[in-house]
Amino acid sequence: MSTTAHADPHADGATRRDFLTLLALAGAAVGAGAIAWPFIDSMEPAADTLAAGEPIEVDISKVAPGQQIVVMWRGKPILLVRRTPEALKTLQSPSLLHILSDPNSTVLQQPPYANNWHRSVNPEIAVLVGICTHLGCVPVFYPNPSATDPQPNWPGGYLCPCHGSKYDLAGRVYSGVPAPYNLPVPPYRVVNEKTLRIGENPAGSDFDLNSIVQI
Ligand code: FES
Numbered sequence: 001m002s003t004t005a006h007a008d009p010h011a012d013g014a015t016r017r018d019f020l021t022l023l024a025l026a027g028a029a030v031g032a033g034a035i036a037w038p039f040i041d042s043m044e045p046a047a048d049t050l051a052a053g054e055p056i057e058v059d060i061s062k063v064a065p066g067q068q069i070v071v072m073w074r075g076k077p078i079l080l081v082r083r084t085p086e087a088l089k090t091l092q093s094p095s096l097l098h099i100l101s102d103p104n105s106t107v108l109q110q111p112p113y114a115n116n117w118h119r120s121v122n123p124e125i126a127v128l129v130g131i132c133t134h135l136g137c138v139p140v141f142y143p144n145p146s147a148t149d150p151q152p153n154w155p156g157g158y159l160c161p162c163h164g165s166k167y168d169l170a171g172r173v174y175s176g177v178p179a180p181y182n183l184p185v186p187p188y189r190v191v192n193e194k195t196l197r198i199g200e201n202p203a204g205s206d207f208d209l210n211s212i213v214q215i
Helices: 012-032 047-051 084-090
Strands: 056-060 068-073 075-083 125-129 141-144 157-161 187-192 195-198
Touching: 075 084, 125 195
Parallel strands: none
Antiparallel strands: 056 195, 068 075, 075 125, 141 157, 187 195
C-alpha cells in the first residue's frame, strides 16, 4: 500500500484511480466513528504475499450480522459483509430491483459463481471490491434501512462520498447515478465456515478479475 501512496496521481488513469481510492480510504477512516468499518488483517499475510498479489485468507467468524470488515488484496479494499436475513429479503424486493441499473448482473462484473441474485457464493456473505465504478472512490457502508440517513427512504447499502453513486448490499448500482456498473466481485473461495480465500477461485473455475468490464 505504501508504494501506491507515493504514486504520481497524474501519471495515468489507473494510478489516478489508486490515488482517489486512497483519498477516500483516508476520509472514511477519519469519519468512521458511526460506521462499522474496521480494517482487518486477520490472517496477517506477509508483506511479500500482499505485494505479489497472492491469495489471502480472511477469518470471517467474528463478523456479526450487519457488520462489514475490509481487507486489502492487490492494493484494493475488499469489503466483506455478513448480511442479515432482512437484508437478504430486501435484495429480492421488487421495490429495490426496479431502481437498480443492472439488477440481474448481466454485465460481467463478477465471477460466474457469483452471478446470482446475491452476487456471492454464500448468500449471507458479500465479498466486493470497494472501488466505485465511476471514478474509484470507496463507497461508504450504510447497512441499515432508514427513513432519513444517509438519504430519505434508504434501504441499506453503500453511498459513494465523491459524487453520490449508490449501491445495494450486493454491490448493485442504482439507476441515474454517475457510476455505470455494479461493484466488482473478486475471485474467492470458501475454505470452511470460518475462512474465505480471496484471490483464488473454487475448483473448476478460472475466472480472472482482469476480464471484468470495469474495475
Ligand atoms: S467516484 Fe463514486 S460517484 Fe464518483
